[in-house]
Amino acid sequence: MDDNFQPLIIALCCNWCSYAGADLAGVSRSQYPPSIRIVRVMCSGMVHPNLVIDAFTKGADGVLMCGCHPGDCHYQEGNLRAEKRAEAIKLMLADFGIEEERFRLEWVSAAEGPRFAQVVREFTDQVRQLGVSPYKS
């Protein structure tokens, strides 16, 4: 493993809980590696599986999808739809020759700033173990 390898991870965060959780990580000054680029979506249920696959084939080392905890969804159950799609995404990843561990779905509430940072740290380590994306030219 290359110790200097800083993975580039796309994070898709829902506006109501996990994006707010990322904000609270900032307010709480919880430090995490500068590996993620957050794309704000209104709901995790909005993320089309093709967006995730596209991110990988364009060279993302990892994709993190974050939504509200079950029961907390601002749109009743968009997060549960995302959960189902995550299963489908994992199956698709295999077809594209991408390790399943490069993708992760996490629930982060608006009150879980430090946890958001923890998730990013852990996932970054995990992706770092896997090395550079096979799609990176």
Added chain:
Amino acid sequence: MRSEESQAPPVGAALVVGGGIGGMQAALDLANGGIKVYLAEKGPAIGGVMAQLDKTFPTNDCAMCTMAPRLVEIGRHKDIDILTLTEVERVAGQPGNFTVSLKQQPRFIDATKCTGCGACTTECPVTMPSEFDQGLAPRKAIYRPFPQAVPNIFTISRRGNSPCEAGCPIHQSGQGYVTLIAQGRFDEALQVILRDNPIPSICGRICTHPCTAACTRNSVDDPVNLPALKRFITDRFSNYKLPQATVPDRPEKIAIVGSGPAGLLCAYQLRQKGYGTTIFEALPVAGGMLAAGIPSFRLPRPLLNAELDRLRAIGIEILLDAPVGRSITFDELRKSYAAVFVAIGAHVERRLGIPGEDLPGVTGGVEFLRRVNLSGRVAPGQHVLVVGGGNSALDAARAALRCGAAEVTIVYRRTPAEMPADHREIEDAEREGVKLMFLAAPKSFHAGPGGRVAGLECTKMKLGRPDASGRPAPEPIPGSEFVIPCDAVVATIGQVPDVNSLGERLGLTTTKSGTLRADPQTLETELPGVFAGGDCVTGPDVVVTAMLAGKKAANSIDRWLNGRNLRVAREMEGPYHTAYTVDTAGVLMQRQVPVQALDPKTRGRTFAEVHVGYTQEEAVAEAKRCLACGICCDCHLCQTACQANAIDYAQTQQTRELKVGAIVLAPGFEIFDARLKKDLGYGRFPNVLTSLEFERILSASGPYSGHVRRPFDQQEPKRIAFLQCVGSRDFERDYCSSVCCMYATKEAIIAKEHLGEGLQCDVFFMDIRAFGKGFEQYYRRAQELDVRYIRTRVPKIEEVPGSRNLIVNYLGENDRKLSQEYDLVVLSVGMQPPKDAKVLAERFGVALNKFNFCGTTTFQPAETSREGIFVAGPFAEPKDIPETVMQASAAAAEVLSLLREARGTMITPKVYPLEREVKGEEPRVGVFVCHCGTNIAGVVNVPEVVEYAKTLPNVVFADNNLYTCSNDTQDRIKEKIAEHNLNRVVVASCTPRTHEPLFRNTMAEAGLNPYLFEMANIRDQCSWVHMHEPEKATQKSKDLVRMALAKARLLEPLHRQAVSVEKSALVIGGGLSGMTAALSLARQGFDVHLVEKEKELGGNLRHIHYLLNGDLPLDELARLRDEVAHHSKIHLFTGAAIEKIDGSIGNFKTMITANGETTEVTHGVVIVATGAKQYQPKEYLYGQDDSVITQRDLEARLASGGDFLAGNGIQPAKTVVMIQCVGSRDADHPYCSRLCCAEAIKNALKIKARSPQTNVYVLYRDIRTYGFKESYYTKARQQGVVFVRYDENRKPEVLRNGQGLKVSVYDQTLGMPIMISADMVVLSAGIHPHEENRKIAQFLKVPLNSEGFFLEAHMKLRPVDFMTDGVFLCGLAHSPKSIDESILQAQAASARAASVLVQDRLELGANISQVVDENCDGCAYCVDTCPYKAITLLEYKWQGAIKKVVETNDSTCKGCGCCQATCPKKGVFIRGFTLEEIEAQIHAALGVE
């Protein structure tokens, strides 16, 4: 309703008191209903107790997640003024026209400037317990209660100047530098010292320090040793420099006569204001008495010279050997200089005036000390007498010793207690060998053989009555004369100014005591432009008094030269006492850290400095003794940190008056002070917590970031006990706090979530009161998770020494004494009225009930005793969040009725310029990158990001701003939009969640579509989370800007669609709730279609004859029916059925069939009030035996005379047995019916009232008399009603046995079966939902819960709303509830409905779905996936073939995007979050185009 006598039109504004969840709800409903709202909150931010909660029961939703959007909504609402730190003083006037006097405490922050960036908190040295975290975590003195606080601005906890600062004549901030020393921030401590004092190393040694006399620690042990601490700092930084003037130099030059402390301070202050200053000093050395009078063992000369050099370094000219009158005439001085300050001190010796004073060997103290100080050692003699008792006498005596005298004796005519000298100096002198002789007054000097003095004849004295100085006057004892042999005498009995050499010659007048005459406040003399101060005006005084004179003179001269008033606003000059007191209870004794000194045996012979000063460790230890009296220590570091210049220490308490039409009181509650239950150990045992403290511990934003630990040793608890009813249901508080059972259950469940199921959670309780919607199921879930419930009241807790674990002692079943050990005990503290309830009641003129809660009545449950003033939340009765929210909305409904004529008169219209068409234009993007003070710029290289942005495609302008959110920057953005013809804007700053609306508004004000805007969150996602990697944070910021730009280029203008609103309502159900809702809306002026399926109105209310509190609901029913029937706005359909409901918010269409006719009505909103029904029991012989009846039957019989009790012709009932939970809390009906316990007690009390000898048994599982109903439970027990508890698994049995009924039950309390012969068995039948609910639910596309009751949008915060907009809910259709609760919910529904109906057109969300017809093939995957059923499939024929396509309903779509993510063909997308836009961001992040 408004009083007839009030003539003036009502005011279209309301005051809401209290910013908790209740006040917030009332404010929103009122503002959205067209009434201007003033929301007055006592604290610095709104949010109340709910903001402190972790999760909420029974859904375990995160409290802050659900609440934060509402906080933001209120913070931004154009018609809500949030008045924080505000209390109401007085209310005058009448309903419709109140005048309210408000008092607002200072925030010390300019709210218009503070951007909430938080840079100040890192600098603030003062930490204190955080109120928000219940004292479990610290906060700074400058703070924001919680990160999401609204308003998002900071507050300084500041009592005012600390006593030491106030007591110091020049107001040196003692607490400031002491606090900084305590933290090892020595550099900053020096800066604080230098702010007010240019000669601190001198003051640290010889100032008499009035600050220490004012120190609060005097009342505990010793004052903080401020002088030694000040000296520690100046010694540490011996090369410090004085601050340079920050203003440009001014042309005026000021002459200062005399270079003593007064002159130096004056010169310094004037220099800081930009004036040129020249000091004229008559002596060959500068410093006045500092140089000539004070010996070097107290003030080493290099230090004095260094201070003078520093003053010279900032441009102060000091001319030596320059006596005015000789080197320059006074007239020349006045001509050449703009003003003159005379500070010549008092250097002329006061004489004893006794024979022999001129003998050789007799010198004055001033002369002697000057000789020693200026020329070195001058021995006065071998046996020296020093006459006097002041500091100069001490200095002279100690100097004489150091000059080689064999023996030095101080002769003083009074006793040690009267000596004006500093006590420490006296001690030091004695240690060095100086002798003291008291009560001896010099009479004459005796000459020796050489004509030199050889003895001093004295008279012995005694103390007499106090003289003018307040000290006992010495009186001579006749004939007591004696002679003290000596060879030298130094007479140090005081000095006077050298007025002869200057004063009168200069045309300045003098006083009788030989001092110059000057105005005591302004220091003006009779000559214009000439000021005088210091010892020459006051007579000899201490150095800091002279410094004050210099400071005052500088102030006066500045005012005089600028033509300003010399007298106004000078009250706070000079020492004063603080107005506040500091509570020192509980402060631990800790003596002052002693200052090390040289050995007295040897030091008395050298001029080396006596005291060596503190070491760093000593200084820090001493500084830590400070009690932080003022809280804010006045260090001004926040002012340095705040680049927005928002800090304003000068703010004071403000008062203002408001005109409002109505008032809603929602001041909340107080938690019970658990220390009052001494045996439970709270406050003594560190591992006994209150439930609110434990709530903070559970919270991810709490003191341990959500890690459950006990405060004492930070260990994870393995066993937690929850003790219920602490401060509820006891002798003093005969009410139930209603929420504790459920919050304890929640805390136990969440604690187990955190620590694993192995965590032992035991709840000690009396009755589990899980009476709310979903509560019983929640309680069962807790039991499944192995939360143990132990039925007992715990009388006492003991602590285990060492481990500090806790032993809970209690009585188990069969009265066995048991005890268990726990790591943590959580006390479920009850709700109490606000501490100031009585004051509130008096100020608002409302009545309180016997428990000091705000009194209300059954049928007007949101009204106080004063017309026009309403109440919401726990101030009226302990209650949960949804009940609070409902009551708040109900109060709003009442206000909306009262002020209906004034609706819309005081709200602010918002007018934007015409929107510029940008279609077809190439994107022209402006990028604004924010410094956020140092929040971003401290880490991210902002200019670099700006330069990078300029290189990106379509960027035509990029720049940085100090604070992009500030008001002036909004103007700048608008300018730049116009100047560069921008059509897209990107702001790189903080989070769009809080700031996007602000910038979108700016876009609109600039004539651009607000949706052509995008943000890059480089603060929360870069500078704050990558603080130690500035380069990477900068790189990431560039990436985020690039991503935002990629999206911005694709953005299209979006428009919020508007639909017209049909201004009428459909109310389904004509029971109490339906009638109440209909009337409330009608009174607000809206048309209502009220549909009742039965022939008559009234529903269940028709069967209720009397209430627990004695009220008679049938009278109220008659009144309601009458008003409904006659109200012109209400269109009544009885015996009616709803056939169909179409449409959505604003425009519904409903088919109603009544009397064989079908009518179609159109309406903007729907209120569901379909009620519920009583369970028809199948058990306990009901229906088989006439003596087994329901409570409703019993009530009817009691109401019609109660013959069965009196025995009129029939056998009187001797024993009545009531059985609770029939059709409730069982497998088929797993919920509590909420009312039955109170109903049973109501009827039991009625029986006892009619026939005290009748035996009444109530067989129950838990008695759930929540709130004020508890006292009736108490009353029933007092009246002999027997309560027998049975277990769910051992239900009672009812048998017909010959003539009578037998009830057999296993009494859980006694632990044995009992058999009761009953004449009557009364079943408390539960409340069940109507089957017809299903049909209505389908019509309206709203959900039911598993029991068949309607399911609201959110169980806590939206209890009367549905997820489907425009549809509202109230009454039993929602869940079982009492009459007052039904009325509140019905009124609440009407307020919520009104917020729709007041609008002429309804704006829908802009970020909603849109179908791309050419891509959609009608596969309909999206139809099922839509959580709002907003998508329908259309089929139509086109060119001979059947085509399918979906259509979305703009008014029901919420924009979640589930459709977009499901569609395989890109046939539907969410505006503003299209696949292309998201993809562009991802590609930009990955660096691919």
